[in-house]
Amino acid sequence: MGPLDIVNHLLNFAAPAAALALLLTLFRRLIGAKAAASLPWWRHAAAVFGVGIATLLVGVVVWGRDGKMLTYAALVVACATCQWVLVRGWKA
Template sequence: MNLHDIVFHLLNFAAPALVLALLVPLLARLLFRKQAQRLPWWGQVLVNFVVGVTALLASLWWLGRDGKMLGYSLLVLAVASSQWLLVRGWRR
C-alpha cells in the first residue's frame, strides 16, 4: 500500500465518528434550545470525535476487524454518552 491508500483507509475509518460528532451537537442545539451550553459547538464536536475514534479503535482491537455492527453500536453509545455528559444531562 502506498501513502495515498493509507490516508484514504484512515479517513474512511474515522468518517463515521466525524459524521456522528457533527450531527449530535447540531441536533442537541435544535432540540434543547433552552439548555445552556458549557462548550461551544466546535468543542463538543472535537470531544465527540475523539470519543468516537477511541470507540472505533477499541472495537477494532476487540473484534479484530472494522465494520461490524457491534463496533458501530459502541460508537453511537459512546458519542451519545459523551454528549449527555457535556450538556450535563443528569441535571434535568
C-alpha cells in the same frame, strides 16, 4: 499500499465518528439542556469525535478488524453518553 491509500483508509475509518460528532453538535440544542451553549461547538464536536475514535479503535483491537456492527452500536452508545454528559443531561 501507497500513501494515498493509507490516507483513504484512515479517512474512511474516522468517517462514522466524524459524522456522528457533527450531527450531535448540530442538534445539541434540540436534544440538550440550556447548558449546551456553555461549550463552544468545536470543542463539543472534538470531544464527541475523540470518544468516537477511541470506541472504533477499541473495536478494531477487540475483534481484529473494522466494520463490525457491534462496534458501530458501541460507537452510537458511547457518543450518546458523551453528548449526555456534555449537555449535563442529568440536570434536565
